[in-house]
Amino acid sequence: MTAPWLERLMVVAxxxxxxxxxxxxxxxxxxxxxxxxxxVRGLGGDPAFERTFTSWTERLCQLFxxxxxxxxxxxxxxxxxxxxxSPQAARATAEALRRVFERLRTESTEESLLFIILIGHGSFDxxxxxxxLVGPDLSAEDFDALLASVRARSVVFVNTASASGAFLPxxxxxxxxxxxxxxxxxxxxxxxxxxxxxxxxTDARADTNKDGRISLAEAFAFATRRTAEHYAQxxxxxxxHPLLDDDGDGVGHGELSGGDGARARMVYLExxxxxxxxxxxxxxxxxxxDALLQKIEALKARKAEMRLEDYERELERWLVELxxxxxxxxxxxxxx
Numbered sequence: 001m002t003a004p005w006l007e008r009l010m011v012v013a014x015x016x017x018x019x020x021x022x023x024x025x026x027x028x029x030x031x032x033x034x035x036x037x038x039x040v041r042g043l044g045g046d047p048a049f050e051r052t053f054t055s056w057t058e059r060l061c062q063l064f065x066x067x068x069x070x071x072x073x074x075x076x077x078x079x080x081x082x083x084x085x086s087p088q089a090a091r092a093t094a095e096a097l098r099r100v101f102e103r104l105r106t107e108s109t110e111e112s113l114l115f116i117i118l119i120g121h122g123s124f125d126x127x128x129x130x131x132x133l134v135g136p137d138l139s140a141e142d143f144d145a146l147l148a149s150v151r152a153r154s155v156v157f158v159n160t161a162s163a164s165g166a167f168l169p170x171x172x173x174x175x176x177x178x179x180x181x182x183x184x185x186x187x188x189x190x191x192x193x194x195x196x197x198x199x200x201x202t203d204a205r206a207d208t209n210k211d212g213r214i215s216l217a218e219a220f221a222f223a224t225r226r227t228a229e230h231y232a233q234x235x236x237x238x239x240x241h242p243l244l245d246d247d248g249d250g251v252g253h254g255e256l257s258g259g260d261g262a263r264a265r266m267v268y269l270e271x272x273x274x275x276x277x278x279x280x281x282x283x284x285x286x287x288x289x290d291a292l293l294q295k296i297e298a299l300k301a302r303k304a305e306m307r308l309e310d311y312e313r314e315l316e317r318w319l320v321e322l323x324x325x326x327x328x329x330x331x332x333x334x335x336x
Contacts, residue, residue, distance in 0.1 A: 042120025124185025129166025
């Protein structure tokens with residue numbers, strides 16, 4: 001069995017598994033949506049920044065509710081004015097953000113997806129990174145504590161502010177995907193990364209594996225490339241270098257390498273497949289399938305470090321197991 005054959009099989013298997021034939025026809029089937037989003041827009045200061053940050057926030061809120069079909073009550077929007085496109089809108093203060101996480105602590109489960117994104121300005125005092133809010137700011141350590149209070153299978157923390165790179169080594173933990181607009185706290189010019197990240201989720205060019213969906217890893221890669229082009233096309237020295245860390249080692253990469261990217265490749269923001277809440281066996285199979293897909297992605301990330309025959313043998317073993325689980329899922333007449 002050759003490596004190209006295995007890779008082609010993996011692509012076919014992935015396409016089958018993410019088929020968006022999606023919503024099941026039976027009206028008795030309901031989706032248990034455990035996704036939560038927190039959008040925080042801090043102070044802009046300058047009117048131009050206020051307009052830009054407002055535009056990004058409104059577009060993101062629209063995507064969460066209309067495109068990805070998050071439940072509106074699961075989308076928390078914090079802005080300086082206390083207004084947003086979600087019924088869960090509040091002023092962007094440290095106290096309001098803590099109240100949001102108090103709710104998430106009670107409403108989230110071990111199967112939840114939490115996506116939090118910061119839009120605005122940040123700073124770095126040489127030791128700690130901060131995100132600027134209305135009133136007292138919150139540090140990277142503060143956000144780490146807030147995230148630790150929430151139960152979730154996947155936590156995505158995106159800081160698009162200046163000096164956001166100072167947050168990455170602090171909030172990095174196993175099970176978290178951390179994305180920052182800058183590679184250190186010393187890159188303190190206002191970034192444009194947020195613009196291209198939002199663009200990535202609606203641009204078909206970001207869908208590199210052509211499975212009809214855009215993973216978090218694909219969006220990051222697209223946005224990072226577009227950010228670099230932004231400066232190159234203007235003949236400017238880049239003042240931001242986005243990073244992603246999803247293996248919990250506190251070291252981010254601008255390219256999905258060095259162990260990073262496996263978890264981000266498995267995270268999509270689209271609505272989950274509809275499953276009968278009473279069908280615990282199917283839910284268990286889907287969890288088993290997702291865990292296996294994560295193992296396959298982790299193996300693919302280690303390919304360069306392995307002997308080819310060892311890689312092929314291990315990949316074949318996981319693919320056979322994936323086929324077995326997929327057959328059991330389809331035998332129940334579902335299209336997850």
